[in-house]
Amino acid sequence: xxxxxxxxSEVARLLGVxxxxxxxxxxxxxxxxxxxxxxxxxxxxxxNEILGKTLxxxxxxxxxxxxxxxxxxxxxxxxxxxxx
Numbered sequence: 001x002x003x004x005x006x007x008x009s010e011v012a013r014l015l016g017v018x019x020x021x022x023x024x025x026x027x028x029x030x031x032x033x034x035x036x037x038x039x040x041x042x043x044x045x046x047x048n049e050i051l052g053k054t055l056x057x058x059x060x061x062x063x064x065x066x067x068x069x070x071x072x073x074x075x076x077x078x079x080x081x082x083x084x
Contacts, residue, residue: 006042008033015050025050 006014008022011031015022023040025031032046071078 004044006044006047008040008042011042011047011050014047
């Protein structure tokens with residue numbers, strides 16, 4: 001990534017979401033963007049921030065697998081700890 005500025009379409013493609021999802025993130029303040037005319041641009045720093053917060057599908061699967069394994073191995077212990 002040698003670009004410094006990205007369009008909403010480019011960011012949506014990079015994150016694997018719709019442009020509408022990007023607009024919602026901008027409106028909610030989760031993604032910093034500047035409006036130029038009718039379009040928004042996202043700088044590289046803002047994009048890197050959100051990329052660091054977003055989990056890829058593979059990462060989500062690893063986390064889910066780890067949680068399932070923990071529950072299967074330590075489920076009873078976790079229940080007892082939850083009662084304290």
